[in-house]
Amino acid sequence: MMLSRRILRGRSCLCYLTSATSKTVVATELKPPVFTQFSTSSKSKFDFSYKLNNLYTIKGHYFSTNALESQPVNGIVDIPLAQTGEGIAECELLKWFVQEGDQVEEYQRLCEVQSDKATIEITSRYNGKVAKVLHIPGDMIKVGETLLKLLVDDSSLAHDGAESSLGSDTPDSDDNKAGVKKSQKGEALCTPAVRSLAKEHNIDINDVTGTGKHGRISKEDVLKYALEKGIIDDKPALFNPGSIEPMEGPEEKLHEIADSLYHDKILTLRAYQRAMVKSMTAAASVPHFHYVEEINCDSLIELKSAFQKENTDPEVKFTFLPVLIKALSMALTTHPLVNSTFNLETYEVTLKGSHNIGIAMATPSGLVVPNIKNVQSLSIFEIAKELSRLQKLAMANKLPPADISGGTITLSNIGSIGGKFGSPLINVPEVAIIALGKIQKVAHFADDGTVYPVSLMTVNIAADHRILDGANVAFFCKEWKEYIEKPELLLLRTR
Template identity: 55%
Template sequence: MIARRIWRSHRFLRPFSSSSVCSPPFRVPEYLSQSSSSPASRPFFVHPPTLMKWGGGSRSWFSNEAMATDSNSGLIDVPLAQTGEGIAECELLKWFVKEGDSVEEFQPLCEVQSDKATIEITSRFKGKVALISHSPGDIIKVGETLVRLAVEDSQDSLLTTDSSEIVTLGGSKQGTENLLGALSTPAVRNLAKDLGIDINVITGTGKDGRVLKEDVLRFSDQKGFVTDSVSSEHAVIGGDSVSTKASSNFEDKTVPLRGFSRAMVKTMTMATSVPHFHFVEEINCDSLVELKQFFKENNTDSTIKRTFLPTLIKSLSMALTKYPFVNSCFNAESLEIILKGSHNIGVAMATEHGLVVPNIKNVQSLSLLEITKELSRLQHLAANNKLNPEDVTGGTITLSNIGAIGGKFGSPLLNLPEVAIIALGRIEKVPKFSKEGTVYPASIMMVNIAADHRVLDGATVARFCCQWKEYVEKPELLMLQMR
């Protein structure tokens, strides 16, 4: 059976020593002894679980091994394994299962969000959810237990959910409350934690001894814990009732940063350590406006929305071909510049989940129509918080279209390790003078290029911008050189 095979794969378990593994070990409870002492007092150690495997286009990850197994009871701890290079923690967004649910192999268990993407965690085993260890919104370190699964094994164990007991080989019974701790929901456990109460000492009044919210509050009142602040907080969040005192006071509110907002703190802090050089230029977009109108009038695909961005992205790629140092990254340790072969142009997108920068791969090989479709796909995924890790990694230069919201131009910070980022202002009609001195209207867009001054000098950035500007103002030149 599954649990027995897992146990055999771990039969080489041995005491941990600092020379045995490179990374910290995981502590696994041992339940094999028939001693009456607590299982927690008989620990042993096991190598960390194998790294997670990518589940293909389903955006799902799963552990190759359970973090901890118990061959007698058939309980398996499913950890949060590595979701990407350099990822040390993830935010739990939501659960797809609840305690007591039966799960199949590769069934989604929960959804987590790292600094780079949103990922579904799937089950590697078939069984029943015995314990959920975290609530949505929690920050979970790699290696921490997400959920405990009860895996049935006809020869080694029998999990009797009706009596909430574990029947061992020796015939002795262990209550699930001793094995798993107090039965409760993640919200109730968080409430007990906020009040500083050990939930395992509370007598539950729910089904099978489950600890309810009322049990925690009753225990808190009996022991003299202060619950006013917590109760009022829950009342406001729940929306059922708000006290007059709370509504009359303008109180401060602490908002924890999560997901992409949390990642932005790290990336922008890193960017401030890099010397920036800014170059501002204005581009006449009259031809760009006419080209967009032509596409709009002759568009036969109603699912494709024509914007200025695809043409700006393609013309930018053409300019990068002539100035490859703008499409590079810098290795500060070895003092080397890596010229990127692919033009993976990122587009900053402001979503309700935070700022995210997916990139369009290999723009130099794509047509305007292909760029338009790929941009639409990325925008749809970003709006629904469904971007894949591949969509947000590997970028070589970034466009920030702040003009879509408002503002003439911005002063962007680098999206490291890229060496350039471009902020696009809004296109607006302004009066211009011709060579003859007459006044005419022109559609002008301000652009601000921020460059890594360790790699790019002012002259290189200016020449690059002038080349890009020429392609935008004269699309016929762009068409002549497109492949």
């Protein structure tokens, strides 16, 4: 009797385990098809790696997988702020590209946000209509928080990731239905805004020749067609805020502006400025020491002049910086401890294999430090081109996360503004930063007492005293100085 009870208990326990296992299998089998369906269709259309930390990226645009898992209520889908990068908890909303009532296409830009690392455009996961916008520019939005609500049709949900039809801004009209059918046949490929512009001028969109990819029609194509057919007299003038005189207007307005000069103003730190606060707060916990040296730049000036004369690329302007960066990389090769990062929690120093040299840049949005990757493998001309690219992106506030992250040592060129030297703070977790002063002519004495002019630059190296000591930095700076004062050594020792 006791034996039979044990057998029955064993069977019931086995049945429970089996049923639990089967439930687990079902649970794991239900979710992947949703993900796999998107993965396969995306891979068939685009050749790129698309999964990283639950984030999909297409040409620098981001959309979150949370939108995939959100179940539509009456066709409404929440579009959340995607995880735009490792360690990013919130972003500032810079501007909207759409507004309530607009039709949007798959991969169309919805808004632009800025984290403390980069500026990113969020794109739509679906075709649909903007039902509600939940934030205004300037808002700080946490990752995962809903940006807007999108009214999505059933076909967009069922055939997620495939080519979708294009409609007009008035989805209930007969013209729109015809437009959708024509778009499905591959005709009149354009955005709803372009279709609306054509309709405004009574232009049949199918008569316009598209110059975009796959014959896509742009606003310029519609305006050009309208000009050729005499529908409009001239291209519409663009509004240029810079053309308006700020002090013109009634006398009362001038008094209002004058009075505002004496009122307190509150400025909220955003994006790069917030990143600077965090970085400098972290730097305050690092014991710094500074090493100052003067470098003779006579040969550097001659080399820069020679490079500029031989330069055939109008997009690249040679400065002293590319040579200084390459010389720095050469010195780091024999002093790898200066090109390292420190982890206080594990007491580990990582000697970085790549020389990713950051360049501090002052932009309208604040101080940002993009870095040139793998300088040890680049020529001086390649460094100049990369530096030019980063400067253009920084000034346009369009730096992607890849250009900002991963730096190993930083240069701060305060001399370009006019300072003789500065005392920089380390960009944690790096262990060194160098401030470059202004190159200026000064009088020097020779051994025989004669006076001669020298072009001197003062450099100030700030170092993490937990990792580096005076001797480490002095030997490193001595070699770097030698490469600058004798540029021919760069050619002699470059592998």
